[in-house]
Amino acid sequence: DAKTTQPNSMESNEEEPVHLPCNHSTISGTDYIHWYRQLPSQGPEYVIHGLTSNVNNRMASLAIAEDRKSSTLILHRATLRDAAVYYCILRVLYGGSQGNLIFGKGTKLSVKP
Amino acid sequence: EAQVTQNPRYLITVTGKKLTVTCSQNMNHEYMSWYRQDPGLGLRQIYYSMNVEVTDKGDVPEGYKVSRKEKRNFPLILESPSPNQTSLYFCASSSREERYGYTFGSGTRLTVV
Numbered sequence: 001d002a003k004t005t006q007p008n009s010m011e012s013n014e015e016e017p018v019h020l021p022c023n024h025s026t027i028s029g030t031d032y033i034h035w036y037r038q039l040p041s042q043g044p045e046y047v048i049h050g051l052t053s054n055v056n057n058r059m060a061s062l063a064i065a066e067d068r069k070s071s072t073l074i075l076h077r078a079t080l081r082d083a084a085v086y087y088c089i090l091r092v093l094y095g096g097s098q099g100n101l102i103f104g105k106g107t108k109l110s111v112k113p
Numbered sequence: 114e115a116q117v118t119q120n121p122r123y124l125i126t127v128t129g130k131k132l133t134v135t136c137s138q139n140m141n142h143e144y145m146s147w148y149r150q151d152p153g154l155g156l157r158q159i160y161y162s163m164n165v166e167v168t169d170k171g172d173v174p175e176g177y178k179v180s181r182k183e184k185r186n187f188p189l190i191l192e193s194p195s196p197n198q199t200s201l202y203f204c205a206s207s208s209r210e211e212r213y214g215y216t217f218g219s220g221t222r223l224t225v226v
Contacts, residue, residue, distance in 0.1 A: 034214060043203050044156070046214030087156075101146065101205070101215055102172075103156040 004088045009108045012078045020073040020107055022088030027068050032091045034101065035062065035073045037084040044087065044103075047073065083111045115140045119204050119218035126194055126225055134189045134221050136204030142216075143209040145187040146171070147179065149200040150220075156203070162187055163209075194225040 005023040012018040024033065034049040048055055048062045050071075055062040061074040075082055087106040117138045126132055138145065146161040148171075158171030162181040176198055178190040187206075191198060201222050207215040 036214070043217035043220050044205070044215075046216065049214055100144075100158075100161055101207075102158060103148070105155050 004090060004104050006086075006088050006104065006107045008105065009110065011110045011112065012075075012082075014080060014111055014113050015077050018075040018078045018082070018109065018111075020075075020086050020088075020109065021070065022072070023070045024088070024090055025069045027090055028092075030092075033062065033064060033068075033071050034089045034091050035060070036087045036089065036103075037082075038087070038106070039081075039084045047086070049091070078109075078111045080111050080113060083109055085109070115216065117204055117206050117216050117218040119202070119221050121221060122219065123222050124224070126223070128195055128225055129193050132191050132194060132223075134191075134202060134204075134223070136187045136189065136218060137185050138187075138206040138216070139185065140206065140208070140216065141184065142206035143184070144207040144215075145181065146205045146215070147177070147187070147189050148203045148205065149173065150203065151200050159189070159202075194223075196225050199223060199225050 032049050032051050035047040036044040037047050038044045048057055048060050050062045063072045085106040085108050087103050120135045143164045147159040148156045150156050157173045159177050160171050160179040162168045165181055165184050168179050168181055201220050203220050204218040205215045
């Protein structure tokens with residue numbers, strides 16, 4: 001399975017933007033980049049995903065490098081409720097593990113008031 | 114409301130007593146998965162299913178069984194639970210179509226004594 005690399009932890013101040021990086025140098029042309037987050041004592045929650053172009057939704061923005069070997073999840077104004085573990089995952093589109101979702105260790109985001 | 118429902122939320126059982134954790138989704142999703150989460154080890158996949166009657170092993174399938182007789186249900190069976198299966202379990206589902214992410218259940222905290 002294609003692997004991703006994320007920093008173990010990051011800190012942010014409330015109401016400031018947060019840029020969470022992810023490296024995926026072995027990504028294949030048909031792998032989608034997915035981001036999930038897990039708040040304390042809850043199940044993972046879908047945040048955003050994309051293939052090649054940058055994506056925006058109500059929760060966040062996803063910036064994808066031109067060569068697709070890295071991406072950045074952007075929270076435009078961090079709130080205390082955004083404190084969570086953020087996972088960057090490559091979702092395979094074709095092949096034996098099509099559609100499967102394999103989690104790495106993720107980045108633990110702390111938000112300071 | 115679109116959701117993944119797991120039952121029970123909490124369960125304490127004894128070693129060797131067969132148990133089933135149920136998972137049901139109301140979104141007509143093709144893909145379903147089971148994960149376990151342990152401190153320091155993150156989310157590890159137990160089994161996944163790409164559609165009815167199609168299941169495959171994840172990273173940690175030993176001691177678990179699954180079945181997918183209907184599209185909406187994906188029960189996790191522990192034939193002879195052992196203390197090392199004490200964990201937090203999550204079920205998840207997704208459409209085959211790539212524009213959607215996975216939806217996770219609220220989790221089942223299992224303790225085997």
